[in-house]
Amino acid sequence: MSLTGLKKHVQILEDANLVTSEKVGRTRQCRLGPEQLEDAVHWIELYRRQWNRRLDGLETYLEEKRGAQR
């Protein structure tokens, strides 16, 4: 791949917030950006809390229903 081609690809990744790059001396260092990954962690935590809350609710609902039938 040509240097120009490589730069173009890095730019695409930077635009997608997937990498950040930094010029260090004569080299450019690329780093996998945290933003997108943090986004996934955010969703996973949101869903985890939500499932626990829903299962609490479902359990309480079924307990009350069973209690009412006795």
Added chain:
Amino acid sequence: MSYELRVERLIDATPEEVFDAYTDPEAVNAWFTILDEGMIVENEIDLRVGGKWVSKWGFSPEEMFRETNTFLVIDRPHRLVSKSEGSSPDGATVETEVEITFRDEGGKTLMTVVQTGFPDEGLRDFLATEGWNGAFDRISAYLAAQKSKS
């Protein structure tokens, strides 16, 4: 290697009771709000393969979460699989797959939720397997494919 979210709960009811309470719209509206007074909730459930469960919930009409589940497998009272599209009030969206199993444990039910396909974990896995060396063009192609999917 793929990330999954797994939540388990042993519930003191039969699998039929749990499955029905989980999928009946009236019951769903009841248990969604039973512990959260003041929560606004709307559920529409079309319980058949290809049918949708549309949920909206939140504490104010301006800040509602939405989730649409399209049923892929309905096997009462054992298993429920759906494709989930979730969105938060800030407009962020995520597509995942949800598999729920209801297993009889001596009159009680072990309910297990497994949610997979969190997209950026997929990307992380992709990067982990494909590596970085000379991979920029493939990553760009991957991103283009993801973009055209959404």
